[in-house]
Each structure stands twice: as C-alpha cells, then as structure tokens.
Amino acid sequence: MQIKVSLGGNRPIYKQIIDQVRQAVSAGELEVGAALPSVRQLAEELVINHNTVAKAYAELVREGTLESQHGRGVFVAKRRIVFSAAERKRRFHSALDVFLADVSVLGYSAEQIQAEVAAKLESFAATE
Amino acid sequence: MQIKVSLGGNRPIYKQIIDQVRQAVSAGELEVGAALPSVRQLAEELVINHNTVAKAYAELVREGTLESQHGRGVFVAKRRIVFSAAERKRRFHSALDVFLADVSVLGYSAEQIQAEVAAKLESFAATE
Amino acid sequence: MQIKVSLGGNRPIYKQIIDQVRQAVSAGELEVGAALPSVRQLAEELVINHNTVAKAYAELVREGTLESQHGRGVFVAKRRIVFSAAERKRRFHSALDVFLADVSVLGYSAEQIQAEVAAKLESFAATE
Amino acid sequence: MQIKVSLGGNRPIYKQIIDQVRQAVSAGELEVGAALPSVRQLAEELVINHNTVAKAYAELVREGTLESQHGRGVFVAKRRIVFSAAERKRRFHSALDVFLADVSVLGYSAEQIQAEVAAKLESFAATE
DNA sequence: GTGGTCTAGACCACT
DNA sequence: GTGGTCTAGACCACC
Numbered sequence: 001m002q003i004k005v006s007l008g009g010n011r012p013i014y015k016q017i018i019d020q021v022r023q024a025v026s027a028g029e030l031e032v033g034a035a036l037p038s039v040r041q042l043a044e045e046l047v048i049n050h051n052t053v054a055k056a057y058a059e060l061v062r063e064g065t066l067e068s069q070h071g072r073g074v075f076v077a078k079r080r081i082v083f084s085a086a087e088r089k090r091r092f093h094s095a096l097d098v099f100l101a102d103v104s105v106l107g108y109s110a111e112q113i114q115a116e117v118a119a120k121l122e123s124f125a126a127t128e
Numbered sequence: 129m130q131i132k133v134s135l136g137g138n139r140p141i142y143k144q145i146i147d148q149v150r151q152a153v154s155a156g157e158l159e160v161g162a163a164l165p166s167v168r169q170l171a172e173e174l175v176i177n178h179n180t181v182a183k184a185y186a187e188l189v190r191e192g193t194l195e196s197q198h199g200r201g202v203f204v205a206k207r208r209i210v211f212s213a214a215e216r217k218r219r220f221h222s223a224l225d226v227f228l229a230d231v232s233v234l235g236y237s238a239e240q241i242q243a244e245v246a247a248k249l250e251s252f253a254a255t256e
Numbered sequence: 257m258q259i260k261v262s263l264g265g266n267r268p269i270y271k272q273i274i275d276q277v278r279q280a281v282s283a284g285e286l287e288v289g290a291a292l293p294s295v296r297q298l299a300e301e302l303v304i305n306h307n308t309v310a311k312a313y314a315e316l317v318r319e320g321t322l323e324s325q326h327g328r329g330v331f332v333a334k335r336r337i338v339f340s341a342a343e344r345k346r347r348f349h350s351a352l353d354v355f356l357a358d359v360s361v362l363g364y365s366a367e368q369i370q371a372e373v374a375a376k377l378e379s380f381a382a383t384e
Numbered sequence: 385m386q387i388k389v390s391l392g393g394n395r396p397i398y399k400q401i402i403d404q405v406r407q408a409v410s411a412g413e414l415e416v417g418a419a420l421p422s423v424r425q426l427a428e429e430l431v432i433n434h435n436t437v438a439k440a441y442a443e444l445v446r447e448g449t450l451e452s453q454h455g456r457g458v459f460v461a462k463r464r465i466v467f468s469a470a471e472r473k474r475r476f477h478s479a480l481d482v483f484l485a486d487v488s489v490l491g492y493s494a495e496q497i498q499a500e501v502a503a504k505l506e507s508f509a510a511t512e
Numbered sequence: 513g514t515g516g517t518c519t520a521g522a523c524c525a526c527t
Numbered sequence: 528g529t530g531g532t533c534t535a536g537a538c539c540a541c542c
Contacts, residue, residue, distance in 0.1 A: 007325060010222060011229060012541060019229050026235075049542045088234045096248055098139065099227035101147035104154040105193055106216045107209065110249040117245050120224055121238040140517060167530065177519045182530075190318065192343075197391060199526035199529050210343045214336070215320075267482065268532060275485035282488040295515065305534045310515075321489055327514050327541035337491065344490045350394060352504055355483035357395060357403055362472045366505040373501050376480055377494040396526060433527045 001029055003037075005046050013048055017056035025065055025076055036066065036074045129158055131165075133174050141176055145184035153193055153204055155252060164194065164202045257286055259293075261302050269304055273312035281321055281332055283380065292322065292330045385413055387421075389430050397432055401440035409449055409460055420450065420458045 001024045005016045024030045036042075039057060043050035057074050060066040067077035083091070103113065129152045133144045152158045164170075167185060171178035185202050188194040195205035211219070231241065257280045261272045280286045292298075295313060299306035313330050316322040323333035339347070359369065385408045389400045408414045420426075423441060427434035441458055444450040451461035467475070487497065 007328075008323065009225075011226065012326065014541075015229075019232060022233055052542055055541085083234065088236075092231050092234050092236060092244065093248075095227050095230040096244060098147065099223050100248060100252070101151050102223040103220050105150045105191065106211075106220055108216075108220060110253060113249060114242065114246055116220065116224060118242055120221075120228065121241060124228070124238075142517080166528080168528090177521095179520090180518060182532095183517090185530085195392065196530065197527090198396065198531075200391075201529060208342070209340045212337045212340050215338045270532080275482065278489045279485050294513085296513095305536095307535090308533065310517095311532090313515085319489065324515065325542090326516075329514060339490075344492075348487050348490055348492060348500065349504075351483050351486040352500060353393075354395065355479050356504065356508070357399075358479040359476050360403060361406055362467065362476050364472075364476060366508075369505060370498065370502055372476065372480060374498055376477075376484060377497060380484070381494060398526075436527055439526085 003042065003046065005048065013046075014052050014056040014059070017042075017053065018059055021056070021060055022065060030076050032076050032078050034076045036076070038073055129164075131170065131174065133176065135176075141174075142180050142184040142187070145170075145181065146187055149184070149188055150193060158204050160204050160206050162204045164204070166201060259298065259302065261304065263304075269302075270308050270312040270315070273298075273309065274315055277312070277316055278321060286332050288332050288334055290332045292332070294329060387426065387430065389432065391432075397430075398436050398440040398443070401426075401437065402443055405440070405444055406449060414460050416460050416462050418460045420460070422457055 001020075003017060003020050005013050007013070009016075021030070021036070030036075036057070037045070039053045040050050043053045046053075057066060057068070061068050061074070061077075064077055066074050068074050100113075108116070129148075131145060131148050133141050135141065137144075139147075149158070149164070158164070164185070165173070167181045168178045171181045174181070185194060185196065189196050189202070189205075192205060192208055192210035194202050196202045228241075236244070257276075259273060259276050261269050263269065265272075267275075277286070277292070286292070292313070293301070295309045296306045299309045302309070313322060313324065317324050317330070317333075320333060320336055320338035322330050324330050356369075364372070385404075387401060387404050389397050391397070393400075405414070405420070414420075420441070421429070423437045424434050427437045430437075441450060441452070445452050445458070445461075448461055450458050452458050484497075492500070
C-alpha cells in the first residue's frame with residue numbers, strides 16, 4: 001500500500017496515516033495478517049518524524065485495527081471494531097453539522113453544496 | 129437566540145460559538161442590525177471566560193458576519209462578500225475534506241452520505 | 257528579520273508585529289517558506305507575553321500571509337489572493353481615510369502629502 | 385456649521401467631531417468667538433450620547449481650539465496650538481508608515497496607491 | 513520543542 | 528456598561 005501525507009493541510013499527519021490505513025484495511029487492500037511498513041521505514045519514506053508514525057500505529061493498535069508483535073513488526077489484526085448504529089449516526093450528524101455551519105457563510109446554495117459533495121464522492125470512487 | 133456549548137467535546141468552545149452564530153445569521157434567525165448578547169453577558173451565561181467569547185466575536189467580525197461598535201455592542205453586519213472566489217472555494221473544499229475524512233470510517237455509502245446531506249439541507253430550507 | 261515594538265505608543269503591540277511582518281514579506285525580506293521566530297522565542301526577545309505574539313501570527317495566518325504548521329512552526333505562505341476585490345478596496349480606503357484624517361491636522365498641503373507618499377514608495381522600491 | 389458622524393466606521397465618534405471642528409476652525413468657517421452648538425443640542429442632532437460630544441469639546445478646550453464659558457456655552461478661542469515642525473514631521477511619517485504597512489498586503493501597486501491618494505485628496509478639495 | 517486554547521484578572525478606550 | 532488589549536500561567540495537541 002502507498003501512504004501519502006500533505007504537510008500544508010489542516011489535518012494532522014498522524015490522522016492522515018490513520019485514515020489511510022483504516023480505509024486500506026476496510027477496503028480489503030490490506031488483508032488480515034499483512035505486515036505494515038516499519039515505523040522508521042515509513043517515517044523515512046514520508047520524511048516525517050518517526051514519533052508521528054508511532055503515534056498513528058499506536059492508536060490503530062489501541063482500537064484493534066492493527067496488532068503489534070514485539071520484535072517482528074506491526075500487522076493487520078483479525079478483529080474489527082464496529083461502532084453501534086446509534087454511535088455511528090451520532091458521529092455522522094455531528095460531523096455534518098460542523099461542515100454545514102462552516103460553509104453556511106461562504107455563499108454556496110444548497111444545490112451547489114450537494115453537487116460538490118457528489119462530485120467529490122465520485123472522484124473518490126474513481127480513485128479506489 | 130440561544131447559544132450552547134459543550135466543554136467536554138474536542139471542538140474548541142470559541143468555534144462552537146462561531147458555528148452557532150453563523151448558522152443563526154445565515155438562517156435569518158438573527159436579522160441584519162440585530163444586537164448580540166454582550167461579550168461579558170454571554171460569557172456569564174455560558175460560564176466561560178469573557179476572552180473566549182471575545183475571540184469568537186472577533187473572528188466573526190473579521191469574516192464580515194458581525195460588526196463591532198466600540199462601546200455600544202456587537203451587531204449583525206450587512207451581508208457582503210469578504211473573500212475571493214478562490215478563497216471561498218479553498219475553504220469549502222477544506223471543510224468538505226475534513227467532513228468526508230471524519231465520516232469515512234463510519235461505513236456510510238456514497239449514496240447514504242448524499243441523502244443525509246440533502247435531507248439536512250432541506251430541513252434548513254424549511255426553517256428559514 | 258528584526259522586529260521591534262514600542263510599548264508606550266497607542267498602536268497595539270500585536271498590530272506593530274503584524275505591520276512589520278507584512279512589510280518584511282511584501283518587501284521580499286522574508287521569502288516564501290521561510291520560518292518565523294517561534295511564538296515563545298519572539299515573545300521572550302520582545303519581553304512581552306507569548307499570547308500577544310500568537311495573536312499577531314494568527315491574524316497573519318488568517319489573512320494568508322503566513323502558514324502555521326502545528327508542532328513545527330510558522331512559515332511565510334505562498335502568495336495568494338484571500339480577499340475579494342470589493343473587500344480589498346474597502347480595506348484600502350478605510351486605511352487611507354484613517355491616514356488622511358490623522359494628518360489633516362498637521363497642515364500639510366495636498367501636494368506635500370502626495371510628494372511624501374511618492375517619496376516613501378520609491379524608497380521601498382529601492383529596498384526590494 | 386454642519387457636523388456629520390458615521391457610526392459604522394472604525395473612527396471613534398468623538399474623534400470625528402474633533403476632526404471636523406478643527407478643520408472648520410482652521411478653514412475659517414468658524415470665526416474666533418463664534419458659538420458652537422450646545423453639547424445636548426449636538427448630541428440630539430447626531431443621535432449620540434451627550435457624553436461623547438462633551439468628550440470631544442473637552443479635548444478641543446484642552447488643546448486651546450475652543451473656550452468654554454461657564455453657563456453661556458462653548459466658543460472658538462483666540463489662541464491656536466501649533467506643533468513644532470519636527471513634531472509635525474514625526475507624526476506625519478508615523479501615520480504614513482502605518483498606512484503603507486496596512487495596504488502593503490492588499491496587492492496595490494505603488495502607482496495605484498499614489499493614484500488613489502491623489503483622487504481622494506482631490507475629492508476633498510472639491511468638497512471644501 | 514512547536515502552536516492552540518482557555519482562564520483569571522487587569523487596564524484602557526469608547527458611548 | 529460596552530468592546531479591545533495585555534499579562535501570567537495552565538493544559539492540550541502535534542511533531
């Protein structure tokens with residue numbers, strides 16, 4: 001798998017890594033038991049501090065997506081976390097509310113907003 | 129208008145205030161020229177420091193949503209376009225990217241996301 | 257770059273910092289990508305509170321002059337147009353009105369004012 | 385004489401009054417000994433707080449432009465304050481520096497700045 | 513180490 | 528009473 005990070009953006013680097021690993025795992029690109037690049041190797045590849053990679057891996061291990069095998073490396077774990085339906089709904093609408101509040105003042109019409117959302121979702125689908 | 133903040137959440141208090149004022153203004157709940165609660169009064173209501181309220185108001189003044197009259201109070205400003213088209217686009221897509229990254233883990237399909245966005249936008253239109 | 261502030265004057269400290277950074281950037285003294293002194297370091301140098309520096313930097317980030325990378329520092333951003341033409345015009349004339357109101361009492365003739373403005377602009381051009 | 389104030393602008397109301405009285409006096413529109421509108425009358429006319437008018441008059445009395453005659457009203461005084469040439473020059477360049485720093489980031493060329501300054505000065509000359 | 517947020521409390525400018 | 532600025536110091540997020 002290929003991980004990319006952008007330093008300029010608002011999103012913290014460690015979160016960008018988490019997002020991409022989670023997506024690769026849930027999309028099946030990374031199978032159960034597959035090895036991830038080592039902390040230092042990925043850090044070198046991305047030209048970032050290795051603590052940042054370690055932090056991302058630690059969070060993924062904590063939530064059960066990855067599994068760390070002492071001395072051997074980090075691997076995709078068997079178990080998957082799933083939020084309850086209610087929790088997923090709550091998180092979704094919370095994120096949606098923040099998004100709409102942020103853009104409410106930018107002068108986009110409801111139709112434009114929907115069109116842009118649709119366009120970006122399609123561009124993601126095409127990339128995968 | 130009634131503003132609420134949750135101290136536990138990871139969204140900064142001053143941003144929660146900004147969100148709610150922006151929504152109230154763009155929904156027409158607060159009309160042009162309407163006075164907002166004074167900095168200290170709102171701070172007391174929310175049981176937070178007055179500087180936090182001042183920071184939120186200052187940001188809203190800078191982006192053109194509010195207007196501050198020294199010694200008199202803070203008011204809803206006449207709608208005007210403050211940012212360039214490129215900047216508004218940049219801000220829109222930044223907010224959209226954060227939103228989609230946040231919900232990408234929740235297992236919603238592209239169609240579901242679009243449906244939820246459409247539904248919430250319609251509920252806003254109905255409110256106005 | 258060397259930043260100086262005078263505490264006695266009636267111009268707020270954070271605005272003095274903004275003025276000087278803006279000038280240094282627009283004069284090319286600070287190139288795109290260059291790092292600024294850290295918030296706390298500059299605060300110590302100027303013997304002022306670090307929040308005051310942070311406030312100045314935050315404003316420069318918002319207007320697009322600087323770019324902040326959490327945990328890494330603050331850097332000169334790539335030049336981009338943040339404000340609409342109307343907003344830039346509004347800001348320009350607001351600044352011009354304040355300037356002319358301030359000097360109206362000093363007995364300079366219109367010709368003298370124009371000559372002094374021209375002279376200072378030329379001195380800047382020479383510096384670049 | 386006719387005094388006008390704008391509440392929306394950045395310039396404090398009391399300073400707007402001071403500016404206009406000073407200009408009317410130095411332009412000869414208000415002769416030595418002429419009476420000014422009473423504090424309450426002017427306040428009512430401008431729909432502002434009478435303390436604001438009182439503050440402006442107080443400053444004009446303090447600097448010697450006006451003279452207050454207890455129980456009779458406020459009048460244009462005989463004596464005139466004048467800054468030293470050095471002080472006038474210092475104040476002028478300080479104001480000019482702030483003006484140019486403020487607009488340096490708005491993307492105006494030196495030629496445009498000069499043209500706008502010239503245009504506004506001419507519009508003032510035409511008004512007088 | 514970096515920047516970002518928040519508090520408590522002071523003082524000033526303006527109406 | 529209003530908003531604006533500044534300080535001192537704390538705690539958090541990120542690298």
